[in-house]
Amino acid sequence: MKISSHMCYNCAMTYKYFEDYETSLSGFEAAELLDPDLNGLEQAFNLYEILEGINSFLQELNGSPTSSLPTVESLASSLASVDLNPTYEKATVNRLIEGPNLSKAVTGKVLFSVKNPSEIPIYYVVCDSDRTCFVITVYGVRSTAIKEEDQVTLLDPFYHIFDFESRGKHYQFKSLRMDFLEQLRVNGEIVSPEHVIHRSMYPQLKEA
Template structure:
């Protein structure tokens, strides 16, 4: 009777290393120190397993390269840079330059050290040996990190997007590659001033494709980042659900704070609407006076004037809406700016504005909104019901303030950096 074949000791150590990284990516206790302790415990066991391999089974160059790679990978599982990890990974790629995973770990390790150009060279060298989706994703992430504060920021983020797309072409079903593309498009939205919503739509589509991969459902950052996109697309209910799901998966994220910011904004909008309609916060005579004072603004003949009640859901091309600013709505969300307006029919609506400075629009101003994006919100969250009409203005060119176009000096490229992991 023959004995069953024994598993290759290096293969067992590789499995232990993979389990270690799976723990890193899926274990999010309330106390972050508990995670570090757990990683330390598991990494010690993985190293012990690696060291139990008899010397004669790690003497050949290929075996030695794998051994050094696994030791470096296990040591590099922690957030902080470890020189010992870099030393082992450097030995590994010298012994076997075609070991792609070792190059990937080495690039990540050097990144932790803070030497971003060296990390880029390492990953680029690895990529020159053949296409690899993991290395392309890592290079994409690195380019986004390098873009922070760089003069060619937008160019580096565009390169990041390109690397992400290249990774997807290698495996269109890989959720991590789609997630990386979503992050790249979201970063591009912030870098270019937080006003081009087409970038958000690209990001959201990438996240939706990422969610099709079962392995990604344990990633709290996917939920957080997708919720961030929905927040800026003003899909409030989806944003709230996403942030809440992220908070449940990783209490260390500030997702609960994001939920509260949105709820505070919605409560403020709802309360202002209630005061106006139910409690006469804006006196009837004043409301009528404001509505009747809306002056006729000269517009291109291609535009048709309309009131808020005639708006269609979504983008209303070649339509212009006039409104008086009743209130500036202060809140904790950096962008967009929120206002409460009334039209010539004395119908109140919420206006969200991107791309202009906060001092450009004042209470009492007349705004003419061109090609407005209209939404009618009617949903409940935690037993609170929200119902209001809203117009979103993405570009300053879509708005006239007291009949005048917004000047370049009045524009603002909002410098917001996503709280998502880049």
């Protein structure tokens, strides 16, 4: 069966939103070969830039106690208690399992955001009470919704450890994704309406 360039691009975009980055990169590069007008190569370069930013920040934060980046120790120690539905168990990243973690709540401090040329989603580097740093992927909100040093809580988070190579570069980091705004609390509160774009993740697909 012949694969159309639009199908290849849309599959790559869908894989990106579901954070299968390795497959997404291959798809964008394949779409570029089929139809350069789709800008698949630009999408691939943008994703490489995001991954490089996430990977380098987290490698430095988790691997060096003398990092020049924001002080993890001070931010982690400033985490406040969060009132949650009693059905939720408070957890740190290292206590999660791969995939969805129902009835679990992870709270952390935001160190900074990672530049994303396409602006959606927004990636934040966060540290939890165990001083473990990871990235969270947030859909459906404006960049003003979450700021540096805000405290965020993710309910029922999807957890994944990335560990793959692409173009000779090794990417290895921990990630939490929330797909619906109901899963997010900022400083103990739900996200206010003025910061909401939409309430869930929607891939931006190309029409054939």
